[in-house]
């Protein structure tokens with residue numbers, strides 16, 4: 077270092093003598109001139125000038141080097157090596173085991189491989205086989221068999237403990253102190269949902285939930301039921317027109333795509349009222365973001381990577397920007413129309429709760445920023461249509477498979493609603509329909525897992541969980557627990573809900589499809605109302621069976637979906 081700095085501050089040749097008196101004259105002539113500089117001390121005055129010019133650069137370089145070393149230590153050694161080892165030891169000491177930690181990737185590579193193999197091996201199940209865990213969550217199934225429960229695995233360097241017992245799950249979901257927070261969302265999920273109600277925590281969550289709650293009150297939902305019925309009418313009409321072109325009167329329709337479009341239409345209209353066309357643009361953008369999330373979710377997450385202009389990142393930024401522009405264009409005119417009210421759709425009701433009290437005053441403590449309102453719209457939009465469309469798809473699948481239940485529901489619908497379009501009051505009387513929907517949610521609930529992380533070291537029963545460990549709740553496993561649901565846990569039996577949700581299993585609140593506790597789904601009544609109105613209208617008009625083309629391959633695409641869609645053969649009832 078000293079040598080290098082003295083080289084740098086050497087004076088220019090014209091100033092410094094170029095001869096070494098110790099060398100013979102002959103060699104002095106042939107020696108390149110620069111070799112003579114080294115032994116000569118610089119002139120003191122000049123050295124001071126050069127040192128003062130070079131020192132900041134040197135210091136900055138040294139600081140950068142130190143920073144890089146510290147980062148490397150923290151990232152490559154502490155975070156990815158020492159901490160996983162230490163946390164692994166804490167769990168091992170408590171008898172909790174799991175797959176080995178793999179440097180940088182954790183268990184992600186194993187999960188990806190096992191899921192790909194499962195998809196390939198078990199291309200299709202028998203349609204009456206509702207035990208699809210080996211296809212959908214094969215890693216948990218294999219590891220639970222091998223290592224027992226609870227189970228430790230790794231999402232990159234983050235330890236994740238998978239809970240399979242209701243007692244622990246209830247403690248996590250019912251915790252009101254906020255000690256079990258949402259995990260930091262993957263950038264792709266954040267782009268999709270925004271930092272809305274699903275992902276916020278603490279005081280922010282309280283504020284967001286207070287603003288959103290009034291929009292989901294039953295009296296408001298009843299008004300929205302009319303919109304749901306109007307959207308459903310369009311689908312029914314399309315099916316009737318198709319059937320009228322067929323000689324036999326039968327027609328095959330791929331329902332999962334139709335339900336996706338229908339639920340997008342319903343949420344566009346119920347959330348954004350007259351701006352529903354722009355709302356549907358949000359749907360298309362979210363579909364692209366969803367595809368991106370699926371492709372990147374298990375990839376290695378290098379720090380800072382999300383800021384690099386890679387192909388995927390640029391696409392993500394472009395889609396995010398597009399969604400923001402669309403939503404801003406919907407929200408801003410509403411804010412401007414304050415004098416005439418914000419409107420009675422989800423957005424209007426949210427803005428109302430956000431900005432005015434019953435006395436019409438502005439309430440600052442509840443106000444959301446423009447970005448927060450945008451994120452809340454993204455959340456409602458995605459959470460509101462993606463899940464409900466799969467609930468409809470799986471209900472249609474199960475009713476096709478169990479014609480006795482299809483007939484029972486049809487009788488109930490005709491009894492309570494006749495042939496007229498159903499109203500919210502009529503729908504609330506459909507008890508057997510509710511039982512079928514709940515059983516569908518138990519066996520084919522669209523949400524497969526929930527995630528939390530303790531914000532400090534916590535105890536769950538006898539298990540001590542270090543701060544920051546991810547806690548994963550694999551819903552379909554719990555819904556197939558024979559000790560809780562009985563020996564027929566893998567079978568379709570809506571009668572288990574005959575005496576309500578609470579009495580459906582040995583453990584109260586065993587149905588986790590909408591979650592339980594303070595963070596349970598705000599849109600569950602909305603989803604049930606939508607599902608009931610559409611199923612009632614289909615049952616009024618058609619009988620239906622599974623098409624021979626149907627392949628039973630439930631798959632995990634963030635939500636549970638039929639991999640090859642749901643082709644259904646429809647027969648108009650009055651043919």
Ligand code: HEM
Pocket residue numbers: 273274275285455456457459460461463464467521522523526527588589590591594595596597598599600602603
């Ligand atoms: C069948 C349909 C639906 C299912 C199965 C479902 C499921 C769930 C589940 C399991 C959660 C808890 C997630 C967690 O804690 O990690 C949740 C939360 C949520 N859902 Fe739903 N949902 C459905 C429909 C809807 C609808 C229609 C909306 C809105 C229009 C909606 C909006 C939300 C929101 C905002 C949250 C976050 C609530 C909070 O944390 O306070 N969901 N949903």
